[in-house]
Amino acid sequence: KAGVTQTPRYLIKTRGQQVTLSCSPISGHRSVSWYQQTPGQGLQFLFEYFSETQRNKGNFPGRFSGRQFSNSRSEMNVSTLELGDSALYLCASSLDGWTDGWGIGTEAFFGQGTRLTVV
């Protein structure tokens, strides 16, 4: 069974540019959630999509957006990149939504992440 695939794995962008990251969930999973991980801030929740609808959203500026397609693949877009956006961006795939009240045994599978460097 294929795992969660994130592309690209590494990306270097210039301040002011925009970037789109992709996440392909495990087959049959309907939920994709996105996270930013930095050494200073740790893991931070960006948003979750479930059946093409944004189900939950973290506390990030509007420059961070996402969408989910009918095949559950999800994309995350960051516009007007800032140096502080340099981070590892992780997506997680789960059968059901898990960020707004999930219980014991709900499992989310994380991709390897996309390491974004903004210069």
Added chain:
Amino acid sequence: KNEVEQSPQNLTAQEGEFITINCSYSVGISALHWLQQHPGGGIVSLFMLSSGKKKHGRLIATINIQEKHSSLHITASHPRDSAVYICAVLTYNNNDMRFGAGTRLTVKP
């Protein structure tokens, strides 16, 4: 200061020992989750708490809403418990998830 603080950052124990991992938070929450992340990256939800205490096998989680503190206990620890344990809270006002930095637990045989 991080809104969700975990302690300790790293913990090494001998098999069979009783383990406690702590989580303190400074925001109003609607729920607190304990997660387990193994080296392979998969994350499992262990508990979701909004009050009191829950038990699942050798795992016990407690929360004190007034003191804004939660603990995860593992009884009779085993090497397979070795993982990173992460405390995550769902904030009350805007349904935002905030994560602790994680506690890396190593249980030696």
